[in-house]
Amino acid sequence: MAEAGIPQGRVQGRAGWAPDRHRQGDFFLCDVLGAIPKDDMASMEHPLFSLATRPDLRILRYDHNGTRIEVTPSVRGLATIHDKDVLIYCISQLMAALNAGRNVSRTLQMRAHDMLVATNRETSGDGYQRLRDALERLAGTRITTNFATGGVEVTTGFGLIESWQILRKARGGRMVSVSITLSDWLFRAVLSKSVLTLSRDYFRLRKPLERRVYELARKHCGRQESWRISVELLHKKSGSASPRRVFRKMLRDMIAADTLPDYLMSEEPGDIIRFAPRAGLLEPLPAPPLKPETLDEGRLILPGWDIHALVAEWEGVWQASGCPRLHAPDRAFLGWLAKRAGRAG
Helix, strand or coil, rough: CCEECCCCCCCCCCEEEECCCCCCCHHHCCCCCCCCEEHHHHHHHHCCECCCCCCCCCCCEEEHHHEEEEEECECCCECCCCCCHHHHHHHHHHHHHCCCCCCCCEEEEHHHHHHHHHHHCCCCCHHHCCCCCCCHHHHHCCEECCCEEEECCCEEEEEEEEEEEEECCCCCEEEEEEEEEHHHHHHHHHCCCCCCEECCCHHHHHHHHHHHHHHHHHHHHCCCCCCEEEEHHHHHHHHCCCCCCHHHHHHHHHHHHHCCCCCEEECCCCCCCEEECCCCCCCCCCCCCCCCCHHHHHHHHCCCCCHHHHHHHHHEEEEEEECCCCCCCHHHHHHHHHHHHHHHH
């Protein structure tokens, strides 16, 4: 299935959103903004993540149209919808590399700070601890399912991530880089480009149900004129543990607050919820290609750094800043890289 995109234009913010903690300024002065957020379609379609805000030790079971899923927690509880930020970041980096024609593997190594910034998380000590907690829940949560990714149907059990490792500074104990090995199931989804682009403002949604409903709207509505779903089926697909009457009230509160990026929600007779795209949903443009010799020069500017990860980061910044026309993209990249090297030093 082909990858699809939506616009990356930002709005100033809505009531109920988290603050934009790492607001990006001028394109060339930006330090870091990860690749455009991507999410895999299978986990957008099916409820794999807990919407609870406290440790959730339930075993989740879901059966719909022949797809059967059982999600088993570790002693630390089920992985949450906020923990999924880690997977979205990994998928985004892999897709940026694939789109640039680079080889990828299931194991990614990245800077923890970059991940926190790209997903609009705090970079305090608590932020790093919450990232570690998320990694533990993602690795500990086990899924048994028969749904397909990349055109292959499997019935198997796996963790959301296979393993993780944190490297720390000698002083202070703050993590520097993180190595994450994704499950083969998730990696196949990336290789087959069974992914969709998310609004960056997804990371500003505070409430778990808002994030889950946005995922479903993005998956099913896309750029269609509208998408309608019964409250009963939306309740099932969301994975919410709330009684249906409470769930319905939460949906009405979301409609009143108008919190979803990209989509408008409304209620229709017959206990139906309607989603319609906001104005301006457009496919993002591909980033301008860079010459091989430009990459060689880049390696000299930041020796020891992964030049392909830096290119993916630069492409994400370019996309997020509105895809400005670059008369000399190679020179623009090297200039951005020089500024980044100055800050890294």
